[in-house]
Amino acid sequence: MEEQEVVPVNEEQLKYEALKKSANRTSNWRERLQAVEELGQLDHDQVADVLKARAQNDSVFPIREAAYRQLQKMGVSVPQPKRQEGDLVKGITKLLVRIKKSLPRDHSYEDFKAKLQKMRVDVYDTYEGDKGDEFDTWLEQKWASLRT
Incomplete structure (x- = not known):
């Protein structure tokens, strides 16, 4: 019987994947906000990409602000988000x-x-x-x- 190699589970990667999914969940702004805050605490190469997307594209201003703050803490330069004028949802x-x-x-x-x-x-x-x-x-x- 051959011994199978045990691949260690990278908990940081698993946590990143779960938070990324939560940060992109459109029907729960509270979950997105919490995910953005927690993502800023992770040491992961792709965190900045997720936070940039939230800072630039989230429909909820407090989430854009939180992502901006996390990016600033990481030393990543992005434009400060502005509150959207007019309707947030077309029609x-x-x-x-x-x-x-x-x-x-x-x-x-x-x-x-x-x-x-x-x-x-x-x-x-x-x-x-x-x-x-x-x-x-x-x-x-x-x-x-x-x-x-």
Whole structure:
């Protein structure tokens, strides 16, 4: 019987792969934010690439900021992210009108909010992450202003 060679598991690589996956999960801004923070603590060649992608392309401003800070700590020079002007999701008003129309005429704001979260968790997550404490106020104002 031949002896099989045991290949050691590189825990740092496994952790990197898991964090990279979390950093790219579009429907969970909290998980992406935590992954960005943890990636900055790893000693891995490809961490900077993942953080650059988040700093430049994430739809949620606090994640872009966190990735920028981690890159700065690593000595990687990237432009400081700016808060996006206008709609974060193309066609957001049209999407929200469609959701509002799908509900009974006498629905509440809470009904609308729940349906948005159920139907488009990615959109809900993007705005919740970007707006922070102002999310409910923003969404309720949007809901009240929608014409159906």
